[in-house]
Amino acid sequence: MQISIYTQLSFLFFLLIFSNLHEANSLMTYLTNYLFMCTVFQMQCNYHGYVAGFPNSLVTLNTCSGLRGLLQFENISYGIEPLESTAGFEHIIYQIKNENINVPLLEENDTDIWYKNLPYKSHIDLEEKIMVSHLLPRYLEMHVIVDKALYDHMGSDMTVVTQKIIQIIGLVNTMFTQLKMTIVLSSLEFWSDKNKISTIGDANDLLHRFLAWKQKFLVLRPNDMAYLLVYRNRPNYIGATFPGKICNKSYSAGIAMYPKAVTLETFSVIMVQLLGLNLGLTYDDLNMCHCLGATCIMNPEAVHSSGIKVFSSCSLKDFKHFTSKSGVECLQNQPYVTPVYKEDAVCGDGFVEGDEECDCGPKEEYPMCKFKNCCVMETCKLKPSAKCGFGPCCSSSCQFYKRGKLCRPKASEECDFNDFCNGTSHECVPDTFVQNGESCRKKTAFCVNGLCANINDQCKAIFGSGSKGASFACFEEMNGRSDRFGNCGVKKDSFKPCPFEDLLCGKLVCTWPKRTLFFRSDVSVIYTRVYDDICVSLAHRIPVRPGQRDFTFVNDGSPCGPKMVTIRKHYSIFQL
Structure with a gap:
């Protein structure tokens, strides 16, 4: 994906997005004591890449609704986000400064002092080159928990907080790419009502409380590591963990403190x-560890630095x-992405199958x-006196x-029946x-499968009054992309491009005349300016x-040219 951004000073940021963040297709989110399968948080609009012309740069972007993310250069970082309630969907780019943020170091306690005298920790020759190409791909599945105070600090909204956590994991992944390590956010839990353990006290004590809770309550949730993120106004330490215990289930836990005003x-x-x-x-x-042209990640002062960061020769x-x-x-196990729809029936999922x-x-x-009153909850079978347990006629x-x-009420006055x-x-x-x-609409359209299809009405039904079918230039721009926002269907594992004659038959493209952004929980949205639209x-x-x-997609039967209508994402000639 390529995104061009023009600033008021006529600078051109050309962003080449080269890969999706490696995350599960859908994120399991736990809110208080209730389980949500988050159709809201699809991972296919989170990307990382670089800025063209700046090889030492990194970009982490979410493109679900506008652009949100971080542009990192050498020693300087910029945030980007859409301006709310403005015409034209402008974005703001602003410098991020971390120099004056008060962030402490890791607590020195029994959980981390072991590393100070490692037997293999010897002087590293400055000329020695560690061959990164010899590293194998590795994966770490994380379960992340957000405590009540941090949930409130981040906005007290599941969608907003989830997006921020996903952005953090995206930034984490850009740094771990150097080690061929992928951090997979397998599940996310919000303590939105109240904390399930006490989060007061020092980080070391909290770590042991969290570990005891984790071993009792998280045994069924797949993860290699669980982290509790805790908000503190002025913490004494950034957190606590058990170094080197990544695959040891008895110690695979950590505490990360989120200080006030931290970016x-x-x-x-x-x-x-x-x-x-x-x-x-x-x-x-x-004195022993070096990084070429960037801040070393494991330098304690890295938390005060802006711009790209890399692992040192020592790391x-x-x-x-x-x-x-x-x-x-455990790091060698590539996570299995659970299919969205399962072949086997699961009693209790709300679907009769x-x-x-x-x-x-x-x-x-x-x-x-x-x-x-019809259904036995444990077996999903009918009670003896019941004739039915689902359906519109039960x-x-x-x-x-x-x-x-x-x-089933008729969907169209001219083309359908009750x-x-x-x-x-x-x-x-x-x-x-x-x-x-x-024919229907005074012989300007055709009936297809009970609908008198019309792109303008379809746009109005989805986006509200004022919206209508977009111009041909918009359809050409979007359906010529061959991505999930513009295509003529799917063939095997890729999106089918729309031939020129089918540009009006693929993805539905509408005009958006409003100043506010469109939001609907089951879809992602992309906005594109084409000429004045x-x-x-x-x-x-x-x-x-x-x-x-x-x-x-454009409804079947929608006119897509002179004497042509859309049928299954392709044009078909009809005689009016």
Whole structure:
């Protein structure tokens, strides 16, 4: 992906995004005592890369709704984020300063003093070159917990806080790339109501309390390392952890303190230093350890520095030695990304599948379930007196609705019919509609599958009044991209490009006349300026189920040229 940013001073930042952050396709988030599968937090719009013309630069961006992230050069960093409530979706770029932030060092206690006299820690020849190419790819799955105070400090909103944590992990990954190490955020937990353990006291005591809690309550959540992020106004130490114990389940825990007024860039350095200690690294001796053209990450003063940071020759040697030993096999396990949709039926997930006869969802939702009197919660089977346990023609008394009850209102006055229950099934009768190809809208469009399709109406239904179908130039710009925001479908594992004649048949592209940003929890949004128009396109954060209509594409039957309509993302010639 390439993004060009023009500033008021006519500088051109050309951003080449070269890879997605390696994260699970969907993030499991735990809020208080309830489990959320976060369709909100799809990882496919988080990227890292560099600024063209500046080889010693790093970029970490979230592109879900505007651009948010960090531009890092040598000794200087800039933040970028969209300006709210402005026409044209301008962004602001501002310098980030970390020099005056009061950040302490790691607490010197029984959890970390072991590294000071390591037997292999010897003088490193300044000319010695550690061959990074000899390192193997390694993966660390993390479960991150945000305490009540930090959750409130970051905004008290699950979406906002999650985005900030994802940005921190993105910054952490840009630094660990040098070691071919990927930090995978496997799950995220918010103590939004109250803390589950006391977070007062020094970092060392808190670490031992957290470790005891972790071993009791986190045994079923897959992770190699669990970190508790704690907000403190003025902490005495940045955190506490057990160095070198990365794959030891009895010690794989850490505490990271989030000081007041700290930047996300600085906190990401704190996280990397703590994780570095877990991975066998030590703080750098400035007389022995060197970094070319950048701040050394394991230099204690790195938290006060802006710009790119790299691991020193000492850190590379430490890491190579640590990973050559036994006991670190957990880092070799590439995380398995769980498919979004499962073949096997799961009782309690809210979907009736396989041999299930009903499914009211998890235990917490059971009291609100319409069919709770029909369904045995533990088995997802019907109770003896029940005829049905789901469906539009099943009543809350577990009986079929009588023949003639409306179960599917017509979607279009001209092209569709009302459908009714038949009295013998929990399902609505098959959808009936006007024959495909019949003209509608005063012979300016066609009926297809019950709809008199029209791009303007489709845009208005999604984005509200004032929105309409975009210009051809917008469709050409978006559907010529061959990415998730512009394509004509998917073939195998890649997006199909739209041929010129199908540019109006792929992804729906609409105009966006409003000053506020569009938000909907199940989709990501991209805005593009083409000439004088702001064009907007959507992409699902979790793929639609097979057979389900995808509203982010132009509806079948929509006119896409003279005597042409869209049929399954391609043009088809119809005679009006």
